Amino acid sequence: MLILGIETSCAETSAAVVAGTGNAVTQRSLVILSQDVHRVFGGVVPEIASRAHVTAIVPVVRQALADASTTLDDIDVVAVTNAPGLVGALLVGVSYAKGLALGAGKSLIGVHHMEGHLFAQSLEYADAVPPFTALLVSGGHTLLVDVTAWGEYRVLGATRDDAAGEAFDKVAKLLGLPYPGGRHIERLARDGDPGRFRFARPMLRRNQKPGDEDFYDVSFSGLKTAVLLAVRESTDLERDAPHLARGFQDSLVETLVEKVYRAAEQHDRRRVVLGGGVACNQALVVAMKKRLAEAGAEVYAPSVRLATDNAAMIARAGLFHAERGERDGWELNAFASRVLGRG
Ligand code: KG4
Numbered sequence: 274m275l276i277l278g279i280e281t282s283c284a285e286t287s288a289a290v291v292a293g294t295g296n297a298v299t300q301r302s303l304v305i306l307s308q309d310v311h312r313v314f315g316g317v318v319p320e321i322a323s324r325a326h327v328t329a330i331v332p333v334v335r336q337a338l339a340d341a342s343t344t345l346d347d348i349d350v351v352a353v354t355n356a357p358g359l360v361g362a363l364l365v366g367v368s369y370a371k372g373l374a375l376g377a378g379k380s381l382i383g384v385h386h387m388e389g390h391l392f393a394q395s396l397e398y399a400d401a402v403p404p405f406t407a408l409l410v411s412g413g414h415t416l417l418v419d420v421t422a423w424g425e426y427r428v429l430g431a432t433r434d435d436a437a438g439e440a441f442d443k444v445a446k447l448l449g450l451p452y453p454g455g456r457h458i459e460r461l462a463r464d465g466d467p468g469r470f471r472f473a474r475p476m477l478r479r480n481q482k483p484g485d486e487d488f489y490d491v492s493f494s495g496l497k498t499a500v501l502l503a504v505r506e507s508t509d510l511e512r513d514a515p516h517l518a519r520g521f522q523d524s525l526v527e528t529l530v531e532k533v534y535r536a537a538e539q540h541d542r543r544r545v546v547l548g549g550g551v552a553c554n555q556a557l558v559v560a561m562k563k564r565l566a567e568a569g570a571e572v573y574a575p576s577v578r579l580a581t582d583n584a585a586m587i588a589r590a591g592l593f594h595a596e597r598g599e600r601d602g603w604e605l606n607a608f609a610s611r612v613l614g615r616g
Pocket residue numbers: 283410411412413414437438439441442453454455456459549550551552553554555580581582
């Protein structure tokens with residue numbers, strides 16, 4: 274099957290073509306246009322995002338088809354992210370995908386954005402296939418998922434408040450760093466002394482047991498407040514900033530690593546798949562690999578292009594559903610939030 278994927282859920286206008294069958298799927302092209310403009314505002318401005326998608330969508334899709342040396346005629350199904358995300362932004366992709374499919378006589382399939390993230394690594398690593406434990410950490414989501422098979426997802430834990438990427442971005446702001454702040458914190462933390470600021474590990478207690486409500490969940494707003502208080506108390510923020518960044522990152526990383534370790538151990542998984550922008554963080558990836566090796570598990574971390582929002586993962590997830598004969602009607606709509614999966 275040849276699938277055209279379209280992704281416009283947040284601040285990336287992206288299109289891609291993937292081809293194949295079963296788990297033998299290859300990425301034929303991937304175009305990502307990142308909307309840099311949001312840096313000026315320190316966060317994604319929904320209307321600006323939607324308008325930028327409207328401007329970019331036609332050339333981005335054309336380029337993806339051209340890079341794959343194909344045309345719309347050869348495409349079997351158009352797969353488009355229809356949830357979750359910014360509704361105005363999603364609607365651009367959904368409406369465009371509908372017009373394209375309707376005009377070319379193709380069928381259409383809506384894809385859950387987070388399901389796309391689960392598929393991203395399989396485009397790079399042949400072994401990154403179920404069963405696995407997945408940690409999806411982005412600016413909007415923090416999800417711990419047990420994946421028994423493609424299409425069968427059990428959300429084990431989530432954040433109770435801020436997403437991991439959101440925590441990075443907020444702490445970056447406190448330290449006077451640009452938006453989005455994750456990679457700036459990571460860079461600054463390299464020069465930080467891990468012993469200067471030790472913040473509590475949120476929702477991580479030794480006596481937690483499987484079945485406890487907070488066994489898998491995370492929470493980062495208390496950690497952010499702890500950093501805020503330390504920033505206020507600092508007499509020399511320039512001197513302390515690397516140490517604060519390090520203390521914050523260590524706390525967040527250790528928390529996520531331990532929750533993933535628990536999930537893999539409890540479900541006897543030998544593979545762990547990371548996804549979302551925060552999965553670009555090398556401190557997280559290195560710590561995860563080290564700890565999960567103790568459980569005999571392999572950790573798959575995607576490259577930057579496939580970790581962040583992209584249409585290749587949407588096309589890949591769309592291919593899985595399309596091969597099962599699933600399709601959506603012309604009434605397909607966009608939703609700000611939706612449980613993981615289809616339907
Ligand atoms: O998945 P993504 O590109 O977009 C969505 O939010 O869906 O994730 C963006 C998030 C931002 O919060 C950004 O600060 C964070 O990923 N991020 C990082 C790193 N690179 C990006 N966080 C920590 N370390 C990084 N190296």
